[in-house]
Amino acid sequence: MVECENLVKIYKTAEIEVVALQGLDLIVEDGELMAIIGNSGSGKSTLLNMLGALDRPSAGKLLVDGNDLSKMSTQGLVEYKRKTVGFVWQNNARNLVPYLSALDNVLLPMILSGKQRKEKALELLDLVGLSHRRNNKLQQLSGGEQQRVAIAIALANDPKLLLADEPTGAVDTKTSSQILDLFRHLNKHAGLTIIIVTHDRQLARKVDRVVAIRDGRTSSELIRKKSYAEEISEIQSGESLKSDEESHLEMAVIDKAGRLQIPKEFLEAWGVRGKSMVRVDMEGNRVILYPPNEHQ
Numbered sequence: 001m002v003e004c005e006n007l008v009k010i011y012k013t014a015e016i017e018v019v020a021l022q023g024l025d026l027i028v029e030d031g032e033l034m035a036i037i038g039n040s041g042s043g044k045s046t047l048l049n050m051l052g053a054l055d056r057p058s059a060g061k062l063l064v065d066g067n068d069l070s071k072m073s074t075q076g077l078v079e080y081k082r083k084t085v086g087f088v089w090q091n092n093a094r095n096l097v098p099y100l101s102a103l104d105n106v107l108l109p110m111i112l113s114g115k116q117r118k119e120k121a122l123e124l125l126d127l128v129g130l131s132h133r134r135n136n137k138l139q140q141l142s143g144g145e146q147q148r149v150a151i152a153i154a155l156a157n158d159p160k161l162l163l164a165d166e167p168t169g170a171v172d173t174k175t176s177s178q179i180l181d182l183f184r185h186l187n188k189h190a191g192l193t194i195i196i197v198t199h200d201r202q203l204a205r206k207v208d209r210v211v212a213i214r215d216g217r218t219s220s221e222l223i224r225k226k227s228y229a230e231e232i233s234e235i236q237s238g239e240s241l242k243s244d245e246e247s248h249l250e251m252a253v254i255d256k257a258g259r260l261q262i263p264k265e266f267l268e269a270w271g272v273r274g275k276s277m278v279r280v281d282m283e284g285n286r287v288i289l290y291p292p293n294e295h296q
């Protein structure tokens with residue numbers, strides 16, 4: 001569904017240039033539900049904006065569902081945004097109208113794109129569990145309910161890829177887990193590919209793959225050792241919830257050029273700041289890195 005290779009995004013303002021993505025590699029399979037985590041400023045929203053064609057990359061390869069977004073015409077991108085992707089933001093006020101009903105909010109983008117389908121809108125509200133609130137004005141709904149309306153809107157044009165930037169940033173833990181359940185449902189039953197950007201590690205660990213980005217580059221991936229479904233059944237049979245380390249395996253990523261990012265904690269333990277040289281050796285089939293000051 002998604003193939004990014006050596007993706008670069010540079011924001012140029014009057015005097016400064018910010019390199020928000022510096023050669024990011026990412027593959028997302030069709031039908032995956034995955035999360036992207038990373039510190040503030042690491043480039044998560046920038047990546048999502050590129051995937052959603054809200055902005056263009058400065059360099060590198062960016063394919064989504066076979067569309068080459070770096071080469072597409074403006075008209076092509078409009079079409080792509082209409083047909084291929086759906087977007088959910090943290091701040092849902094951005095795409096909702098407070099004085100319209102939930103139903104009218106879902107109908108509005110359909111009207112704008114030329115085809116109003118009331119049945120489809122009702123179906124979507126049902127899907128997100130809000131049929132009973134369809135005639136309530138948006139401002140009468142809770143934050144989590146508003147967020148579910150936003151998800152219904154994002155699904156209005158049957159996208160193949162759903163992009164969610166901090167979709168649970170403004171709601172409590174319980175609502176956040178309901179929203180994740182909804183994503184899981186959409187992924188499983190409608191085969192929707194979903195990419196969630198989040199700060200919330202609790203949320204991230206509920207998906208099977210988590211990609212961590214650091215300084216605009218993929219640094220590591222957490223891969224679930226057992227499927228979430230298996231883990232849930234273990235929890236239900238009385239086992240306690242596992243920690244990140246127990247439930248996921250953290251993998252460092254080697255890019256095409258053979259570059260590897262060493263986890264920050266390891267560098268800190270070594271006392272490494274900035275550029276340094278380390279001896280690399282092979283023992284059997286293991287690659288060994290020696291601390292920077294140890295050359296023998």
Ligand SMILES: Nc1ncnc2c1ncn2[C@@H]1O[C@H](COP(=O)(O)OP(=O)(O)OP(=O)(O)O)[C@@H](O)[C@H]1O
Nearest residue numbers: 011018019020038039040041042043044045046047
């Ligand atoms: N429109 C822009 N113009 C200039 N610089 C930008 C712009 N948008 C983002 N940046 C810069 O690019 C870098 C990456 O920003 P981005 O918004 O992708 O981070 P993020 O990982 O989403 O952070 P957060 O978790 O805080 O949302 C930051 O240094 C940011 O200041």
Ligand SMILES: [Mg+2]
Nearest residue numbers: 044045046165
């Ligand atoms: Mg962001």
